[in-house]
Amino acid sequence: MIKALRGMKDIIEDKRFLKIFDTAREVAQSYGYSYIETPILEETSLFKRSVGESSDIVNKEMYQFIDKGGNDVCLRPEGTAGVVRSFIEHKFDRQGVPKRFWYFGPMFRYERPQKGRLREFHQFGIESFGEASVYEDINVIALAADIFDRLGITYTLKINSLGCSECMPSYREKLTKFLNENKENLCEDCQRRINQNPIRTLDCKNQNCQSILKDAPKITDNLCESCKNDFEELKKGLDNLGIKYEVDKHLVRGLDYYTKTTFEFISDEIGAQSAIAGGGRYDRLVEFLGGKPTPAVGFAIGIERIMDLVDIKDKRDGIYMGAMIKEAIPFIQKKAKELRKDTKVFVEVKPKSLKAHLKAADKGNFKKALIVGEDELKTGKFFEKEL
Numbered sequence: 001m002i003k004a005l006r007g008m009k010d011i012i013e014d015k016r017f018l019k020i021f022d023t024a025r026e027v028a029q030s031y032g033y034s035y036i037e038t039p040i041l042e043e044t045s046l047f048k049r050s051v052g053e054s055s056d057i058v059n060k061e062m063y064q065f066i067d068k069g070g071n072d073v074c075l076r077p078e079g080t081a082g083v084v085r086s087f088i089e090h091k092f093d094r095q096g097v098p099k100r101f102w103y104f105g106p107m108f109r110y111e112r113p114q115k116g117r118l119r120e121f122h123q124f125g126i127e128s129f130g131e132a133s134v135y136e137d138i139n140v141i142a143l144a145a146d147i148f149d150r151l152g153i154t155y156t157l158k159i160n161s162l163g164c165s166e167c168m169p170s171y172r173e174k175l176t177k178f179l180n181e182n183k184e185n186l187c188e189d190c191q192r193r194i195n196q197n198p199i200r201t202l203d204c205k206n207q208n209c210q211s212i213l214k215d216a217p218k219i220t221d222n223l224c225e226s227c228k229n230d231f232e233e234l235k236k237g238l239d240n241l242g243i244k245y246e247v248d249k250h251l252v253r254g255l256d257y258y259t260k261t262t263f264e265f266i267s268d269e270i271g272a273q274s275a276i277a278g279g280g281r282y283d284r285l286v287e288f289l290g291g292k293p294t295p296a297v298g299f300a301i302g303i304e305r306i307m308d309l310v311d312i313k314d315k316r317d318g319i320y321m322g323a324m325i326k327e328a329i330p331f332i333q334k335k336a337k338e339l340r341k342d343t344k345v346f347v348e349v350k351p352k353s354l355k356a357h358l359k360a361a362d363k364g365n366f367k368k369a370l371i372v373g374e375d376e377l378k379t380g381k382f383f384e385k386e387l
């Protein structure tokens with residue numbers, strides 16, 4: 001028997017999946033976002049450049065192969081790279097007007113499958129291009145918060161600022177100096193990060209590193225005037241909308257094109273402090289991938305991460321239609337076509353007794369059953385029962 005690949009899963013009759021999709025789509029559309037669908041397969045170089053050559057995703061987790069034409073291609077490990085590639089390819093970067101997109105689809109990472117982590121998983125995300133204002137960051141965070149609120153998911157929002165090309169380099173110097181002074185007490189990974197990517201030491205999971213890094217210089221204490229003002233506006237703006245947050249000075253992104261606002265939504269309900277969404281500003285990525293410099297901000301939600309947090313209350317809905325004799329089936333099919341304009345209608349195509357139909361309608365969680373027998377077919381009326 002052929003089985004699905006390890007870490008890949010069929011989604012069958014799972015109402016939570018569609019509910020998350022519908023809710024996220026509705027919220028994004030209510031904020032004026034347009035749908036974008038980009039190919040699942042892209043040139044490997046796109047992810048090497050955008051996700052970063054030194055990242056675990058690119059180094060160990062990509063589904064990368066040479067296709068029959070000899071092209072080095074890759075199943076997308078995340079959604080932003082493809083959307084940015086598309087944004088540039090369609091010359092939106094030259095139009096100088098904001099563009100806002102939402103996407104939903106499968107992503108692929110070859111990692112060890114574990115609870116809540118699959119090799120094929122789904123993400124919903126948005127990307128907003130062309131707006132440098134911090135008020136756009138507030139909108140983007142509010143959009144994510146709205147999705148979680150509508151799904152009844154409780155969260156902790158963590159925010160931080162990563163600074164900009166003005167203030168980040170001098171901060172990095174200070175941090176590197178601190179790290180070198182404490183080098184022998186840091187874990188091997190962090191020792192390597194000092195030269196490669198010192199910022200990444202800040203979110204090292206090693207307890208010992210964490211206790212040392214408590215005293216490290218903080219980005220938010222080293223922001224330039226403009227970044228500082230934006231960070232203050234961000235906090236005020238979230239207060240204004242009643243969105244609660246915590247400033248986490250160790251919340252970082254590992255790549256140079258991330259700037260200013262960064263955020264994560266955390267759930268305590270799925271194990272220790274798991275991120276259910278992450279995002280922020282990436283003002284330099286469009287330029288980094290060959291486009292005209294364009295500010296941008298976005299986030300992505302891991303669908304499988306939040307599935308267990310979504311509660312589906314199974315309400316009865318729709319109509320069940322059944323015939324007791326074969327001759328009545330065309331009659332109910334025609335009637336069903338009309339009724340479907342307003343509601344869900346299921347047509348049973350096997351003739352059954354009244355009792356059997358009512359039992360099936362009840363089991364199917366329908367709200368109402370309409371049954372036709374010989375008498376009903378003559379009069380054109382239904383036997384009707386509310387369930």
Ligand SMILES: [Zn+2]
Pocket residue numbers: 163164165166167168223224225226227228
């Ligand atoms: Zn700055």
Ligand SMILES: [Zn+2]
Pocket residue numbers: 186187188189190201204205206209
């Ligand atoms: Zn460490």
